[in-house]
Amino acid sequence: MAEEAAQEQPSPTAPRPVRCIVKLGGAAITNKGELESINEDNLRSACAQLRQAMSESDGDGSPEKVLGMDWSKRQGDPADPAVDAELIAGMAGLGIDTNFIVVHGAGSFGHFQASRSGVHKGGLCSTLVKAGFVATRISVTSLNQEIVRALAREGIPSVGMSPFACGWSTKQRKLASANASQIIQSLHAGFVPVLHGDAVLDEFLDCTILSGDVIIRHLAQLLSPKYVVFLTDVHGVYDRPPTDPNAVLLREIEVDDNGSWSIVKPALLQGNNKGVEISVAAHDTTGGMETKILEAAVIARLGIDVYITKAGTEHSMRALKGDVSTDSEDWLGTIIRSSK
Numbered sequence: 001m002a003e004e005a006a007q008e009q010p011s012p013t014a015p016r017p018v019r020c021i022v023k024l025g026g027a028a029i030t031n032k033g034e035l036e037s038i039n040e041d042n043l044r045s046a047c048a049q050l051r052q053a054m055s056e057s058d059g060d061g062s063p064e065k066v067l068g069m070d071w072s073k074r075q076g077d078p079a080d081p082a083v084d085a086e087l088i089a090g091m092a093g094l095g096i097d098t099n100f101i102v103v104h105g106a107g108s109f110g111h112f113q114a115s116r117s118g119v120h121k122g123g124l125c126s127t128l129v130k131a132g133f134v135a136t137r138i139s140v141t142s143l144n145q146e147i148v149r150a151l152a153r154e155g156i157p158s159v160g161m162s163p164f165a166c167g168w169s170t171k172q173r174k175l176a177s178a179n180a181s182q183i184i185q186s187l188h189a190g191f192v193p194v195l196h197g198d199a200v201l202d203e204f205l206d207c208t209i210l211s212g213d214v215i216i217r218h219l220a221q222l223l224s225p226k227y228v229v230f231l232t233d234v235h236g237v238y239d240r241p242p243t244d245p246n247a248v249l250l251r252e253i254e255v256d257d258n259g260s261w262s263i264v265k266p267a268l269l270q271g272n273n274k275g276v277e278i279s280v281a282a283h284d285t286t287g288g289m290e291t292k293i294l295e296a297a298v299i300a301r302l303g304i305d306v307y308i309t310k311a312g313t314e315h316s317m318r319a320l321k322g323d324v325s326t327d328s329e330d331w332l333g334t335i336i337r338s339s340k
Protein backbone atom coordinates (compact mmCIF):
# COMPACT_ATOMS: atom_id res chain seq x y z
CA MET A 1 0.00 0.00 0.00
CA ALA A 2 2.75 2.38 1.04
CA GLU A 3 4.64 1.40 -2.11
CA GLU A 4 1.53 2.05 -4.27
CA ALA A 5 1.09 5.49 -2.71
CA ALA A 6 4.73 6.25 -3.37
CA GLN A 7 4.29 5.27 -7.00
CA GLU A 8 1.22 7.50 -7.40
CA GLN A 9 3.00 10.52 -5.96
CA PRO A 10 4.98 12.47 -8.54
CA SER A 11 8.60 11.88 -7.75
CA PRO A 12 10.10 14.93 -6.04
CA THR A 13 13.08 14.55 -8.33
CA ALA A 14 11.06 14.33 -11.57
CA PRO A 15 12.00 17.29 -13.77
CA ARG A 16 9.23 19.72 -14.72
CA PRO A 17 8.38 19.96 -18.40
CA VAL A 18 10.51 22.52 -20.21
CA ARG A 19 8.58 25.70 -20.91
CA CYS A 20 10.49 27.04 -23.88
CA ILE A 21 13.49 26.31 -26.05
CA VAL A 22 14.75 29.50 -27.67
CA LYS A 23 17.27 30.09 -30.41
CA LEU A 24 19.18 33.33 -30.28
CA GLY A 25 19.95 33.47 -33.99
CA GLY A 26 23.44 34.44 -35.03
CA ALA A 27 21.94 36.90 -37.52
CA ALA A 28 20.41 38.80 -34.58
CA ILE A 29 23.00 38.66 -31.82
CA THR A 30 26.04 39.22 -34.04
CA ASN A 31 26.78 41.61 -36.85
CA LYS A 32 26.88 39.00 -39.59
CA GLY A 33 28.89 41.12 -42.03
CA GLU A 34 31.67 41.88 -39.52
CA LEU A 35 33.98 39.10 -38.32
CA GLU A 36 33.46 38.16 -34.65
CA SER A 37 31.39 41.18 -33.79
CA ILE A 38 28.54 40.97 -31.26
CA ASN A 39 25.42 43.05 -31.78
CA GLU A 40 25.45 44.31 -28.20
CA ASP A 41 22.05 46.03 -28.35
CA ASN A 42 20.28 42.96 -29.66
CA LEU A 43 22.05 40.65 -27.23
CA ARG A 44 21.23 42.88 -24.25
CA SER A 45 17.63 43.20 -25.32
CA ALA A 46 17.24 39.43 -25.93
CA CYS A 47 18.64 38.68 -22.45
CA ALA A 48 16.41 41.31 -20.80
CA GLN A 49 13.35 39.93 -22.58
CA LEU A 50 14.26 36.39 -21.54
CA ARG A 51 14.52 37.58 -17.96
CA GLN A 52 11.10 39.22 -18.23
CA ALA A 53 9.58 36.09 -19.76
CA MET A 54 10.97 34.03 -16.86
CA SER A 55 9.87 36.50 -14.23
CA GLU A 56 7.52 35.21 -11.56
CA SER A 57 6.56 38.68 -10.34
CA ASP A 58 3.01 39.84 -11.13
CA GLY A 59 4.37 43.10 -12.55
CA ASP A 60 3.13 45.51 -9.84
CA GLY A 61 5.36 48.19 -11.35
CA SER A 62 8.14 48.06 -8.73
CA PRO A 63 11.51 47.31 -10.29
CA GLU A 64 12.65 43.74 -9.73
CA LYS A 65 15.91 43.06 -7.90
CA VAL A 66 18.29 41.49 -10.39
CA LEU A 67 21.10 39.43 -8.94
CA GLY A 68 23.92 39.84 -11.44
CA MET A 69 25.96 36.63 -11.71
CA ASP A 70 28.81 37.74 -13.92
CA TRP A 71 31.44 38.21 -11.25
CA SER A 72 34.35 38.38 -13.65
CA LYS A 73 36.14 41.55 -14.57
CA ARG A 74 35.03 42.98 -17.91
CA GLN A 75 37.51 44.23 -20.46
CA GLY A 76 38.25 47.90 -19.93
CA ASP A 77 36.53 47.91 -16.54
CA PRO A 78 38.92 49.51 -14.01
CA ALA A 79 37.12 48.23 -10.90
CA ASP A 80 36.74 44.68 -9.63
CA PRO A 81 33.11 43.45 -9.79
CA ALA A 82 31.17 44.33 -6.62
CA VAL A 83 29.69 41.23 -4.96
CA ASP A 84 27.62 41.66 -1.81
CA ALA A 85 27.72 38.04 -0.58
CA GLU A 86 25.72 38.80 2.57
CA LEU A 87 22.90 40.48 0.71
CA ILE A 88 22.76 37.62 -1.78
CA ALA A 89 22.78 34.97 0.95
CA GLY A 90 19.74 36.71 2.48
CA MET A 91 17.70 36.65 -0.75
CA ALA A 92 14.80 34.19 -0.75
CA GLY A 93 15.39 33.06 -4.33
CA LEU A 94 15.91 34.32 -7.84
CA GLY A 95 12.21 35.04 -8.47
CA ILE A 96 12.32 33.57 -11.95
CA ASP A 97 11.11 30.38 -13.61
CA THR A 98 14.32 29.07 -15.11
CA ASN A 99 12.74 26.24 -17.07
CA PHE A 100 14.13 27.42 -20.41
CA ILE A 101 16.88 26.18 -22.71
CA VAL A 102 18.84 28.65 -24.80
CA VAL A 103 20.61 27.64 -28.00
CA HIS A 104 22.50 30.18 -30.05
CA GLY A 105 23.82 30.24 -33.57
CA ALA A 106 27.22 31.34 -34.75
CA GLY A 107 26.51 34.39 -36.91
CA SER A 108 29.81 36.12 -37.60
CA PHE A 109 31.58 33.71 -35.21
CA GLY A 110 32.43 30.22 -36.47
CA HIS A 111 30.82 30.23 -39.93
CA PHE A 112 33.75 32.11 -41.40
CA GLN A 113 36.39 29.74 -39.96
CA ALA A 114 34.32 26.69 -40.93
CA SER A 115 33.67 27.77 -44.51
CA ARG A 116 37.28 28.86 -45.12
CA SER A 117 38.58 25.44 -44.10
CA GLY A 118 35.65 23.24 -45.17
CA VAL A 119 34.99 21.76 -41.71
CA HIS A 120 31.33 21.21 -42.70
CA LYS A 121 32.44 18.90 -45.53
CA GLY A 122 34.69 16.78 -43.30
CA GLY A 123 38.12 15.23 -43.87
CA LEU A 124 40.15 15.65 -40.69
CA CYS A 125 43.24 14.17 -42.39
CA SER A 126 43.61 17.53 -44.10
CA THR A 127 45.67 19.90 -41.96
CA LEU A 128 43.49 22.79 -43.10
CA VAL A 129 40.31 21.08 -41.92
CA LYS A 130 41.92 20.12 -38.60
CA ALA A 131 43.10 23.69 -38.01
CA GLY A 132 39.70 25.02 -39.12
CA PHE A 133 37.95 22.70 -36.65
CA VAL A 134 40.03 24.15 -33.81
CA ALA A 135 39.55 27.72 -35.06
CA THR A 136 35.78 27.24 -35.43
CA ARG A 137 35.49 25.94 -31.87
CA ILE A 138 37.59 28.76 -30.46
CA SER A 139 35.31 31.23 -32.20
CA VAL A 140 31.90 29.74 -31.23
CA THR A 141 32.89 28.94 -27.68
CA SER A 142 34.11 32.51 -27.16
CA LEU A 143 30.68 33.73 -28.38
CA ASN A 144 29.04 31.21 -26.03
CA GLN A 145 31.02 32.67 -23.13
CA GLU A 146 29.83 36.19 -23.99
CA ILE A 147 26.21 35.07 -24.21
CA VAL A 148 26.40 33.20 -20.90
CA ARG A 149 27.85 36.34 -19.33
CA ALA A 150 25.15 38.59 -20.81
CA LEU A 151 22.45 36.26 -19.46
CA ALA A 152 24.20 36.09 -16.08
CA ARG A 153 24.22 39.90 -15.89
CA GLU A 154 20.41 39.70 -16.15
CA GLY A 155 20.36 37.37 -13.17
CA ILE A 156 19.72 34.25 -15.27
CA PRO A 157 21.65 31.26 -13.87
CA SER A 158 23.05 30.24 -17.23
CA VAL A 159 25.65 27.56 -17.87
CA GLY A 160 27.42 27.10 -21.19
CA MET A 161 27.33 23.62 -22.73
CA SER A 162 29.13 22.72 -25.92
CA PRO A 163 27.70 19.82 -27.97
CA PHE A 164 31.23 18.68 -28.90
CA ALA A 165 32.32 18.62 -25.26
CA CYS A 166 29.10 16.79 -24.28
CA GLY A 167 30.11 14.02 -26.72
CA TRP A 168 27.56 14.84 -29.42
CA SER A 169 28.44 13.50 -32.86
CA THR A 170 26.88 12.94 -36.27
CA LYS A 171 26.78 10.32 -39.02
CA GLN A 172 26.67 11.87 -42.50
CA ARG A 173 25.66 15.15 -40.87
CA LYS A 174 22.68 13.60 -39.04
CA LEU A 175 22.78 13.51 -35.24
CA ALA A 176 24.03 10.07 -34.19
CA SER A 177 24.89 10.52 -30.54
CA ALA A 178 23.38 13.32 -28.51
CA ASN A 179 23.04 12.43 -24.89
CA ALA A 180 21.06 15.10 -23.07
CA SER A 181 21.45 13.81 -19.50
CA GLN A 182 23.81 16.64 -18.55
CA ILE A 183 21.33 19.18 -19.93
CA ILE A 184 18.41 17.60 -18.07
CA GLN A 185 20.36 17.44 -14.80
CA SER A 186 21.37 21.08 -15.15
CA LEU A 187 17.77 22.12 -15.79
CA HIS A 188 16.68 20.12 -12.80
CA ALA A 189 19.28 21.85 -10.65
CA GLY A 190 17.78 25.20 -11.69
CA PHE A 191 20.30 26.23 -14.32
CA VAL A 192 19.53 27.47 -17.83
CA PRO A 193 21.64 25.45 -20.29
CA VAL A 194 23.11 27.56 -23.08
CA LEU A 195 24.12 25.42 -26.06
CA HIS A 196 25.40 26.49 -29.44
CA GLY A 197 25.95 25.35 -33.02
CA ASP A 198 29.29 23.56 -32.96
CA ALA A 199 31.96 21.67 -34.87
CA VAL A 200 31.53 17.96 -34.09
CA LEU A 201 32.96 14.58 -35.03
CA ASP A 202 31.13 12.67 -37.79
CA GLU A 203 31.32 8.88 -38.18
CA PHE A 204 31.47 9.05 -41.98
CA LEU A 205 32.99 12.45 -42.74
CA ASP A 206 35.32 12.71 -39.70
CA CYS A 207 33.79 16.04 -38.79
CA THR A 208 31.08 18.51 -39.71
CA ILE A 209 29.15 21.53 -38.44
CA LEU A 210 26.07 20.95 -36.31
CA SER A 211 23.57 23.80 -36.55
CA GLY A 212 21.79 25.27 -33.54
CA ASP A 213 18.55 24.68 -35.47
CA VAL A 214 19.20 20.90 -35.51
CA ILE A 215 20.10 20.95 -31.79
CA ILE A 216 16.78 22.66 -31.04
CA ARG A 217 14.82 20.07 -33.02
CA HIS A 218 16.55 17.22 -31.19
CA LEU A 219 15.93 18.77 -27.76
CA ALA A 220 12.30 19.47 -28.66
CA GLN A 221 11.81 15.81 -29.64
CA LEU A 222 13.37 14.74 -26.37
CA LEU A 223 11.92 17.24 -23.92
CA SER A 224 8.57 18.33 -25.46
CA PRO A 225 8.70 22.02 -24.51
CA LYS A 226 5.44 24.01 -24.49
CA TYR A 227 6.71 26.13 -27.40
CA VAL A 228 9.85 26.90 -29.36
CA VAL A 229 11.04 30.37 -30.39
CA PHE A 230 13.53 31.30 -33.10
CA LEU A 231 14.76 34.88 -32.80
CA THR A 232 16.54 36.24 -35.85
CA ASP A 233 17.13 39.48 -37.78
CA VAL A 234 13.92 39.39 -39.86
CA HIS A 235 10.26 39.24 -38.85
CA GLY A 236 9.85 35.61 -39.90
CA VAL A 237 9.63 33.49 -43.03
CA TYR A 238 8.83 35.40 -46.21
CA ASP A 239 7.73 34.00 -49.57
CA ARG A 240 11.08 35.20 -50.97
CA PRO A 241 14.26 36.78 -49.50
CA PRO A 242 13.15 39.77 -47.43
CA THR A 243 15.62 41.98 -49.29
CA ASP A 244 13.06 41.84 -52.14
CA PRO A 245 10.66 44.77 -51.55
CA ASN A 246 7.75 42.59 -52.71
CA ALA A 247 8.46 39.86 -50.15
CA VAL A 248 5.36 38.85 -48.15
CA LEU A 249 5.61 37.67 -44.54
CA LEU A 250 4.07 34.23 -44.03
CA ARG A 251 2.06 34.58 -40.81
CA GLU A 252 0.96 30.98 -40.35
CA ILE A 253 2.18 27.69 -41.75
CA GLU A 254 0.65 24.33 -40.94
CA VAL A 255 2.41 21.00 -41.07
CA ASP A 256 0.53 17.75 -41.69
CA ASP A 257 1.25 14.21 -40.50
CA ASN A 258 3.53 13.53 -43.46
CA GLY A 259 5.61 16.58 -42.67
CA SER A 260 4.47 18.55 -45.72
CA TRP A 261 3.56 22.11 -44.96
CA SER A 262 1.20 24.68 -46.41
CA ILE A 263 0.64 28.38 -45.99
CA VAL A 264 -2.52 29.27 -44.05
CA LYS A 265 -2.00 33.04 -43.72
CA PRO A 266 -1.92 35.36 -45.54
CA ALA A 267 -4.97 34.09 -47.38
CA LEU A 268 -3.67 35.41 -50.71
CA LEU A 269 -0.84 32.86 -50.57
CA GLN A 270 -3.02 29.92 -49.52
CA GLY A 271 -2.50 26.93 -51.79
CA ASN A 272 0.69 28.46 -53.16
CA ASN A 273 2.70 25.41 -54.16
CA LYS A 274 5.70 27.23 -55.57
CA GLY A 275 7.31 26.94 -52.15
CA VAL A 276 9.40 29.57 -50.46
CA GLU A 277 12.36 31.18 -52.19
CA ILE A 278 15.37 31.33 -49.91
CA SER A 279 18.81 32.88 -50.24
CA VAL A 280 21.75 31.73 -48.10
CA ALA A 281 24.92 33.73 -47.42
CA ALA A 282 28.00 32.27 -49.16
CA HIS A 283 29.90 31.68 -45.90
CA ASP A 284 26.90 30.05 -44.15
CA THR A 285 27.84 26.41 -43.52
CA THR A 286 24.49 25.20 -42.15
CA GLY A 287 21.81 26.16 -44.69
CA GLY A 288 20.40 29.40 -43.19
CA MET A 289 16.63 29.92 -43.21
CA GLU A 290 16.03 26.70 -45.16
CA THR A 291 17.39 24.53 -42.31
CA LYS A 292 15.34 26.55 -39.82
CA ILE A 293 12.08 25.93 -41.70
CA LEU A 294 12.80 22.20 -42.13
CA GLU A 295 13.63 21.72 -38.45
CA ALA A 296 10.71 23.90 -37.34
CA ALA A 297 8.35 21.71 -39.41
CA VAL A 298 9.58 18.57 -37.60
CA ILE A 299 8.98 20.28 -34.23
CA ALA A 300 5.51 21.50 -35.24
CA ARG A 301 4.56 17.98 -36.35
CA LEU A 302 5.01 16.92 -32.73
CA GLY A 303 2.26 19.35 -31.76
CA ILE A 304 4.69 21.99 -30.45
CA ASP A 305 4.08 25.52 -31.78
CA VAL A 306 7.10 27.27 -33.26
CA TYR A 307 7.37 31.06 -33.42
CA ILE A 308 9.92 32.71 -35.69
CA THR A 309 10.29 36.45 -35.19
CA LYS A 310 12.67 39.38 -34.98
CA ALA A 311 14.83 39.80 -31.87
CA GLY A 312 14.55 42.96 -29.78
CA THR A 313 10.94 43.76 -30.69
CA GLU A 314 7.61 43.64 -28.85
CA HIS A 315 6.91 40.56 -30.99
CA SER A 316 9.94 38.68 -29.62
CA MET A 317 8.81 39.59 -26.09
CA ARG A 318 5.38 38.07 -26.72
CA ALA A 319 6.86 34.98 -28.35
CA LEU A 320 9.17 34.35 -25.38
CA LYS A 321 6.19 34.60 -23.02
CA GLY A 322 4.24 32.18 -25.23
CA ASP A 323 1.66 34.93 -25.65
CA VAL A 324 0.95 34.28 -29.33
CA SER A 325 -1.93 32.49 -31.00
CA THR A 326 -3.20 32.08 -34.52
CA ASP A 327 -5.75 34.84 -33.74
CA SER A 328 -3.01 37.32 -32.80
CA GLU A 329 -3.50 39.73 -35.72
CA ASP A 330 -1.14 42.32 -34.21
CA TRP A 331 1.74 39.85 -33.74
CA LEU A 332 4.42 40.07 -36.42
CA GLY A 333 6.12 36.78 -37.08
CA THR A 334 5.59 33.28 -38.45
CA ILE A 335 3.71 30.60 -36.49
CA ILE A 336 4.48 27.07 -37.60
CA ARG A 337 2.04 24.56 -36.12
CA SER A 338 0.54 21.15 -36.61
CA SER A 339 -2.56 20.90 -38.83
CA LYS A 340 -4.23 18.66 -36.21
Ligand SMILES: Nc1ncnc2c1ncn2[C@@H]1O[C@H](COP(=O)(O)OP(=O)(O)OP(=O)(O)O)[C@@H](O)[C@H]1O
Residues within 6 Å of the ligand: 024, 025, 026, 027, 028, 104, 105, 106, 107, 108, 212, 231, 232, 233, 234, 236, 237, 238, 239, 240, 241, 242, 243, 276, 277, 278, 279, 280, 286, 287, 288, 289, 292
Ligand atom coordinates in the same frame (compact mmCIF):
# COMPACT_ATOMS: atom_id res chain seq x y z
N1 LIG B 1 12.47 33.50 -47.62
C1 LIG B 1 13.13 34.00 -46.58
N2 LIG B 1 12.45 34.35 -45.47
C2 LIG B 1 13.10 34.85 -44.38
N3 LIG B 1 14.43 35.05 -44.33
C3 LIG B 1 15.16 34.71 -45.42
C4 LIG B 1 14.55 34.17 -46.58
N4 LIG B 1 15.53 33.95 -47.51
C5 LIG B 1 16.69 34.33 -46.95
N5 LIG B 1 16.49 34.79 -45.69
C6 LIG B 1 17.55 35.29 -44.79
O1 LIG B 1 17.69 34.37 -43.72
C7 LIG B 1 18.36 35.06 -42.67
C8 LIG B 1 18.04 34.39 -41.37
O2 LIG B 1 18.52 33.05 -41.40
P1 LIG B 1 19.85 32.69 -40.61
O3 LIG B 1 20.05 31.22 -40.64
O4 LIG B 1 20.98 33.55 -41.08
O5 LIG B 1 19.40 33.14 -39.15
P2 LIG B 1 19.99 32.92 -37.70
O6 LIG B 1 19.49 31.64 -37.15
O7 LIG B 1 19.61 34.16 -36.98
O8 LIG B 1 21.56 32.88 -37.90
P3 LIG B 1 22.63 31.72 -37.57
O9 LIG B 1 22.34 30.57 -38.52
O10 LIG B 1 23.95 32.36 -37.81
O11 LIG B 1 22.41 31.34 -36.17
C9 LIG B 1 17.85 36.49 -42.74
O12 LIG B 1 18.93 37.38 -42.57
C10 LIG B 1 17.21 36.61 -44.12
O13 LIG B 1 17.73 37.68 -44.87
Ligand SMILES: C=C(C)CCOP(=O)(O)O
Residues within 6 Å of the ligand: 026, 104, 105, 106, 107, 109, 110, 111, 114, 136, 140, 196, 197, 198, 199, 209, 210, 211, 212, 213, 285, 286
Ligand atom coordinates in the same frame (compact mmCIF):
# COMPACT_ATOMS: atom_id res chain seq x y z
C1 LIG C 1 29.37 27.48 -37.61
C2 LIG C 1 29.09 26.91 -36.49
C3 LIG C 1 30.19 26.45 -35.67
C4 LIG C 1 27.76 26.66 -35.89
C5 LIG C 1 26.58 27.04 -36.77
O1 LIG C 1 25.38 27.05 -36.05
P1 LIG C 1 24.13 27.89 -36.62
O2 LIG C 1 24.55 29.29 -36.78
O3 LIG C 1 23.05 27.70 -35.61
O4 LIG C 1 23.73 27.25 -37.93
